[in-house]
Amino acid sequence: MHAEQTLIFAEAAQGAAVAERQIAELQVPLDALGRKLRDLDPPLVLTCARGSSDHAATFAKYLVETHALAPVASYAPSVSSLYETHWRKLEGTLFLAISQSGHSPDVVISARAARQAGALVVALVNDPHSPLALASDVAIPLHAGTERSVAASKSFIASLLAIMGLVAAWTGSEELRRPQATVPQALRDAWQLDWSPAVTALAGTDNLFVLGRGLNFAAAQEAALKLKETCGLHAEAFSAAEVQHGPAALVGPGFPVFMLTPGDKGREDFGRLADQFVRRGAPVIVVGGPHSGTLSLPFLTELHPAVAPLATIQSFYRFVAELAIARGRDPDRPPHLRKVTETR
The missing domain is CATH 3.40.50.10490 (Glucose-6-phosphate isomerase like protein; domain 1)
Structure with a gap:
């Protein structure tokens, strides 16, 4: 077998096309989310994810903290799923759940618990009809397309780009908005x-x-x-x-x-x-x-x-x-x- 014959090679090679599709499709929903976030002005952001999506959450942490100036903490899904914690209050908090599939029970349960406690739950998810999307206040589709390789690739790239778009829309930062247009060629x-x-x-x-x-x-x-x-x-x-x-x-x-x-x-x-x-x-x-x-x-x-x-x-x-x-x-x-x- 050659690398070119693998699914991960073929799917990762679609990164530029995924970026172009996402940029075209997400401007309107991200602008609407940006207005909601400016009105909410969250003092805290909680990210919730596993695996590659949790690495995207690391990207979100640095980008949100340096541009939106809100502290970001990583939420442990087992707090809600395994230990069944019921929060006293999370009003005003942005709960950002990131998932390729949107089907992992612990992330879905965590999103429901955060929403019940008053957080604004936003999901970045490749499947807009998944349980996570349905459990969220706002679901932003990644538009990565079907990914069959067990190892994620283009969905991770799509997650980073969606986070970049989200923070740009939230802050109104042209410093972040303008570079998004360079992403497809950079990926090529x-x-x-x-x-x-x-x-x-x-x-x-x-x-x-x-x-x-x-x-x-x-x-x-x-x-x-x-x-x-x-x-x-x-x-x-x-x-x-x-x-x-x-x-x-x-x-x-x-x-x-x-x-x-x-x-x-x-x-x-x-x-x-x-x-x-x-x-x-x-x-x-x-x-x-x-x-x-x-x-x-x-x-x-x-x-x-x-x-x-x-x-x-x-x-x-x-x-x-x-x-x-x-x-x-x-x-x-x-x-x-x-x-x-x-x-x-």
Whole structure:
């Protein structure tokens, strides 16, 4: 089997088309939601998601906190589903549920509990007729189309773009609205980048770190998950700051570090960390800038910081399909996993 024959390859390749469709279809509903959010002026946002969707929630956290200036916390679905918590009050809170399928019982139960407590429940969901969509006050469809590979790809990209559109509509920020139009071409260009040298570098490894920071941390989390589920590779995501608080002790010869350098202030630590890891004899792969002694992969320059993570993960999806094949695995059918995971 070749990477081009896999579902994840074919579905990730649709990223630009998905972005174009979403931009065309969501302007009106997002503008309406933006007006609702300005009227509500929520002092707190709670995100609720699992898996890749929870990585999209990380992107939402950084984007909301830096542009809408409201704190964002991650809601643990088991609080409502397993422990059956009944909230005293959540009036004025935005509860943002993100899901590809919209069928996971714990996320649906959490959305219902938040709505009952007075929160405004907004769902970003690929299936507009799903239980999660029906449990929400406002359901924003991702327009990613059918996704058959167990490992999500285009739905993750669609989630990031929808979050970008939501925050732009909420804040009225042209700084966020204008770059949305650049996303389809950025995804096309990112899909063409050749990361195959990293396939050779990682084909025989068992463990690695994936580093990001800020908006790009969501891409690092998503990359680490995909390396686990499609390649059978134990990968852990850390921010470039957090990795220095203990985990960096593991880095040395035979322990690779995959660095997804952000295009904003978050990049400041990456060069110093790369030099430190190279001195220890660790294989270091860098996206976002060349550093001496590292394997530098091609990347797109001069992208808006909110667009860069979408382009980075688009290039990564093509690479991870190739890496999975090189490791003798079928990236579309990870062992012991299903497309829709119904946790409670």
